[in-house]
Amino acid sequence: MDEFDAIARLFMPLARGAGGAYDLKDDAAFLKNADGAGYVVTTDTIIENVHFRRADPMETVGRKLVRTNLSDLIAKAALPKFAFLNLSWPHDRSQAELAAFAAGLGDDLGNLCGNTILLGGDTTALDGPMVASLTLIGVPVGSRPVLRRGASPGDILCVTGEIGSSFVGLAQLDGSLTPVLDTELSAIYQVPQPPPLDFAPLVGRFAKASLDVSDGLIADARHLALVSGVEAVIDLDLVPLHRAVAAWRDSHIDPLAATLACATGGDDYQTLMAVRPGEVGALISAAADLGVRVTRLGVCRAGASVQCRWQGARVDVPATGGWRHQVG
Amino acid sequence: MDEFDAIARLFMPLARGAGGAYDLKDDAAFLKNADGAGYVVTTDTIIENVHFRRADPMETVGRKLVRTNLSDLIAKAALPKFAFLNLSWPHDRSQAELAAFAAGLGDDLGNLCGNTILLGGDTTALDGPMVASLTLIGVPVGSRPVLRRGASPGDILCVTGEIGSSFVGLAQLDGSLTPVLDTELSAIYQVPQPPPLDFAPLVGRFAKASLDVSDGLIADARHLALVSGVEAVIDLDLVPLHRAVAAWRDSHIDPLAATLACATGGDDYQTLMAVRPGEVGALISAAADLGVRVTRLGVCRAGASVQCRWQGARVDVPATGGWRHQVG
Numbered sequence: 001m002d003e004f005d006a007i008a009r010l011f012m013p014l015a016r017g018a019g020g021a022y023d024l025k026d027d028a029a030f031l032k033n034a035d036g037a038g039y040v041v042t043t044d045t046i047i048e049n050v051h052f053r054r055a056d057p058m059e060t061v062g063r064k065l066v067r068t069n070l071s072d073l074i075a076k077a078a079l080p081k082f083a084f085l086n087l088s089w090p091h092d093r094s095q096a097e098l099a100a101f102a103a104g105l106g107d108d109l110g111n112l113c114g115n116t117i118l119l120g121g122d123t124t125a126l127d128g129p130m131v132a133s134l135t136l137i138g139v140p141v142g143s144r145p146v147l148r149r150g151a152s153p154g155d156i157l158c159v160t161g162e163i164g165s166s167f168v169g170l171a172q173l174d175g176s177l178t179p180v181l182d183t184e185l186s187a188i189y190q191v192p193q194p195p196p197l198d199f200a201p202l203v204g205r206f207a208k209a210s211l212d213v214s215d216g217l218i219a220d221a222r223h224l225a226l227v228s229g230v231e232a233v234i235d236l237d238l239v240p241l242h243r244a245v246a247a248w249r250d251s252h253i254d255p256l257a258a259t260l261a262c263a264t265g266g267d268d269y270q271t272l273m274a275v276r277p278g279e280v281g282a283l284i285s286a287a288a289d290l291g292v293r294v295t296r297l298g299v300c301r302a303g304a305s306v307q308c309r310w311q312g313a314r315v316d317v318p319a320t321g322g323w324r325h326q327v328g
Numbered sequence: 329m330d331e332f333d334a335i336a337r338l339f340m341p342l343a344r345g346a347g348g349a350y351d352l353k354d355d356a357a358f359l360k361n362a363d364g365a366g367y368v369v370t371t372d373t374i375i376e377n378v379h380f381r382r383a384d385p386m387e388t389v390g391r392k393l394v395r396t397n398l399s400d401l402i403a404k405a406a407l408p409k410f411a412f413l414n415l416s417w418p419h420d421r422s423q424a425e426l427a428a429f430a431a432g433l434g435d436d437l438g439n440l441c442g443n444t445i446l447l448g449g450d451t452t453a454l455d456g457p458m459v460a461s462l463t464l465i466g467v468p469v470g471s472r473p474v475l476r477r478g479a480s481p482g483d484i485l486c487v488t489g490e491i492g493s494s495f496v497g498l499a500q501l502d503g504s505l506t507p508v509l510d511t512e513l514s515a516i517y518q519v520p521q522p523p524p525l526d527f528a529p530l531v532g533r534f535a536k537a538s539l540d541v542s543d544g545l546i547a548d549a550r551h552l553a554l555v556s557g558v559e560a561v562i563d564l565d566l567v568p569l570h571r572a573v574a575a576w577r578d579s580h581i582d583p584l585a586a587t588l589a590c591a592t593g594g595d596d597y598q599t600l601m602a603v604r605p606g607e608v609g610a611l612i613s614a615a616a617d618l619g620v621r622v623t624r625l626g627v628c629r630a631g632a633s634v635q636c637r638w639q640g641a642r643v644d645v646p647a648t649g650g651w652r653h654q655v656g
Contacts, residue, residue, distance in 0.1 A: 007451055010430035011413065014437060014446035021447045029447035031410060031465065035363035043463070045414045045450045082359060085339065086373045086414060086461040102338035109342060118342035119349045119357035122373045123335055128456030133414040135371070135463055137359065 025227055026148050027072040027211050030140075040078035040138045040145045044068045048090075048129035051267075052190070053173060058097040060190040061132070062104025069136045070113060071194035071212040071269035076145035077204030078138040079197055080113045085121035086133040093130065105134075114197055141204045150209035151228035151274030155300040158280060160195045160292055161270040163217050164262020165242045182244035192269040199271070199292050206283040207273035216266040218317055221298075222306040224272065231303025236310045239263055240295040256310050260317070263308075274300055353555055354476050355400040355539050358468075368406035368466045368473045372396045376418075376457035379595075380518070381501060386425040388518040389460070390432025397464045398441060399522035399540040399597035404473035405532030406466035407525055408441045413449035414461040421458065433462075442525055469532045478537035479556035479602030483628040486608060488523045488620055489598040491545050492590020493570045510572035520597040523620050527599070530618075534611040535601035544594040546645055549626075550634040552600065559631025564638045567591055568623040584638050588645070591636075602628055 007024050015021035020030035020038070028042035046068060048054055052061050066083075073080050085105070089098060109116045116136070169189030171177035180186075194212070203210050209228050213220045218234065225232035236259045241249060245262065252258040275283055280296055287294040298309075308315045335352050343349035348358035348366070356370035374396060376382055380389050394411075401408050413433070417426060437444045444464070497517030499505035508514075522540070531538050537556050541548045545567065553560035564587045569577060573590065580586040603611055608624055615622040626637075636643045 006426060010427055011446060011449070011451075014411075014430070014434045016443065016445050018445040018447065021445060024446070024448060026448075029410075029412075031367075031447065033361050033363065034365060035361065037362060039359075041412065041448060043412050043414055043448060043450055045416055045452050045461075047416055047452055047454045047456075050452065050454060082357075083342075084357075084369065084371050084463060086371055088373055088375055088459050098334060099338060102342070106342045115344065117344050117346040117349060118339060118352070119346065119359065120352060120354075120369060120371060121339070122371055122461065123339075124373050124375055124378065126375045126378060126457060126459070128375075128459075129454060131416050131454070131456075131459045133373075133450065133461050135412060 022147065028076045028078070028145060030145055038140070040073060040076050040140055041135065042069055042072040043133060043135040044072065045131060045133040047131050056190050058100035059104035062101040063108045063191045065132050065134045066105055066108035066113065067192045067194050067269055068214065069134045071192070071214070073136055073138045074195050074200050075203060075210045075212040075271045076140070077142060077200050077207070078140045078145055079200055080116045080136045080138040082117050082119045082137040083109055084119060084135040087121065087123045088126045088131040089123065090130050091125055091127055141201045146203055146207045146210045148209055148211045148224050148227040151224060151230050151300045152208065153230055153300055153302045154277060155208060155274040156277050156280045156296055157221065157232060157234065157272065157298045157300065158275050158283065158294050159213065159217070159240065159270055159272045159297050160199065160287070160294055161193060162240045162242045163213065163268050163270065164245050164265055166192060166267035167262055167265025168245050181248050182242070185242060185244060189267065192267065194269040195271055195292050196290065198290055199287065202283060202286055203271060203273065206275050206279055208276065209274040211272055213268040213270045213272050214266060217263040217268065217272070218306055218308065219264065220272055224274065225306050226304055228274070229304050230300040232298065232306045233301055234298040234306065234308050236260065236263060236308050236315065238295060238297050240293060256315065350475065356404045356406070356473060358473055366468070368401060368404050368468050369463065370397055370400040371461060371463040372400065373459060373461040375459050384518050386428040387432035390429040391436045391519045393460050393462045394433055394436035394441065395520045395522050395597055396542065397462045399520070399542070401464055401466045402523050402528050403531060403538045403540040403599045404468070405470060405528050405535070406468045406473055407528055408444045408464045408466040410445050410447045410465040411437055412447060412463040415449065415451045416454045416459040417451065418458050419453055419455055469529045474531055474535045474538045476537055476539050476552050476555040479552060479558050479628045480536065481558055481628055481630045482605060483536060483602040484605050484608045484624055485549065485560060485562065485600065485626040485628065486603050486611065486622050487541065487545070487568065487598055487600045487625050488527065488615070488622055489521060490568045490570045491541065491596050491598065492573050492593055494520060494595035495590055495593025496573050509576050510570070513570060513572060517595065520595065522597040523599055524618065526618055527615065527620050530611060530614055531599060531601065534603050534607055536604065537602040539600055541596040541598045541600050542594060545591040545596065545600070546634055546636065547592065548600055552602065553634050554632055556602070557632050558628040560626065560634045561629055562626040562634065562636050564588065564591060564636050564643065566623060566625050568621060584643065
């Protein structure tokens with residue numbers, strides 16, 4: 001049983017059909033207040049040896065924890081305001097490491113998240129891997145968050161930034177990809193680069209459906225497609241890559257395999273959006289004004305699945321299309 | 329460095345002096361909405377081999393996770409409405425155990441927490457001990473939560489339920505206390521018995537300051553005393569004990585030591601309150617109508633510390649007076 005099955009079968013009933021829970025199938029929940037306004041709440045856990053390496057500098061782990069959550073809020077067109085931290089800290093790590101973790105976390109909550117306030121949390125110690133959960137409570141830039149559902153046939157799929165840098169960066173750190181293409185890629189694995197706060201209003205203005213790319217581009221496109229009730233068609237040759245990754249792909253014996261590795265690697269923390277065809281140009285232009293690259297990736301068609309193409313021809317994609325947490 | 333030092337030095341600055349964070353020194357935070365209403369938010373983590381035993385039935389672990397959080401809300405005079413679950417599930421545990429955990433969690437969120445809705449969360453898998461965090465979002469029964477601060481000299485200290493049952497119950501399970509006094513005590517360790525939802529309005533009506541007893545009665549009395557700026561004086565011979573624990577104490581070679589073990593053992597999840605002297609009788613009577621035992625424990629005096637007495641004579645108490653998580 002994997003994460004998604006477990007959630008669907010065991011935990012979804014506990015949402016009791018509440019509107020803002022979206023059957024636990026979205027990246028965030030909407031907590032509607034009596035006055036009609038509301039909060040967008042997201043929470044993500046990162047675990048040593050799963051989401052980061054034991055050797056990663058603790059200051060980068062603090063930043064990664066913030067950014068994995070921030071990318072969810074940006075993709076929902078929401079801005080973070082408050083945070084709660086649940087930190088389970090290994091006995092064998094030092095005070096200096098704890099201070100470095102707090103420094104990275106604090107700097108990103110401050111500078112990247114518009115002075116988001118740490119309102120509470122729980123600090124515990126354990127014999128085992130470090131486990132840290134952050135809950136971000138934000139406010140939607142409009143009246144409500146942008147959801148995974150909402151895409152229609154004809155919509156264009158667009159994504160921010162670059163895909164696969166983190167996957168390649170991890171392979172470099174682990175020594176499974178040699179020679180090293182560019183040390184910047186490993187830095188991106190350790191400190192993801194989600195779109196900035198001021199991109200959230202563009203998500204609200206242009207995206208009919210949206211989510212952050214964390215499990216893998218193809219897997220997350222499938223999530224959007226299944227919940228929206230469309231077929232997401234991705235042109236893999238359009239997937240935006242870091243220049244070093246693009247050069248690696250182009251010199252690879254199998255450029256399609258290299259691209260698929262990037263599109264299923266996960267850990268990207270970019271925003272994938274479905275946009276009306278006539279508005280894509282305006283989105284790309286408005287994003288460019290913020291220094292954010294937005295790339296047209298494919299289209300939505302009638303159906304309920306994901307399909308990939310390479311140089312116009314259909315390509316079989318892995319069944320899951322991304323990394324899935326195995327549970328139980 | 330222990331948990332409290334770490335929070336004070338490293339994380340308190342990240343609260344940016346926000347009113348509802350209470351300098352991260354309370355059991356819950358207050359998230360005030362634009363319309364003046366607000367949410368009371370609490371979050372607690374439980375870890376295998378720290379807060380529960382590996383052999384404990386998973387259905388009880390699900391319940392314990394809910395109850396450790398619920399007791400915080402009750403003590404703040406708030407009622408739970410929404411929950412978020414961060415579950416890090418060991419690879420070596422079975423699907424049946426996961427289903428049992430979800431069943432216990434779900435039953436308590438439903439029946440004990442007034443159909444609290446699971447709004448979201450994150451499920452991950454790990455090689456290591458199970459780690460589970462629950463965040464409860466509640467609403468205060470009055471206009472704001474009851475805090476740790478607010479006690480004045482002359483106030484009476486009262487506590488709900490019984491103290492030390494969980495400590496003795498764990499000792500029974502671990503075989504460090506033989507013969508077994510009463511199997512009910514181990515059941516209380518596994519499934520704590522906080523006051524029910526309908527006790528929250530009594531906290532709001534009668535308590536000037538309040539918190540849940542989780543670190544240990546003496547340690548938590550010290551928390552209330554230091555934040556309120558009073559000296560908490562506890563008459564240890566008044567500490568309410570389960571009948572089996574009281575019999576054990578009375579037959580113990582050192583009844584004071586047995587009582588101190590209960591008053592420092594922690595894991596009680598009862599509510600400790602400071603109440604005006606003239607209102608204690610009304611509180612005890614109103615609580616009795618709900619089937620909740622409330623016991624007068626001691627008084628608040630001028631000062632900023634905790635003092636214990638045994639049969640009227642002053643007793644030296646352990647420096648910490650409870651179990652403190654060691655961090656770093």
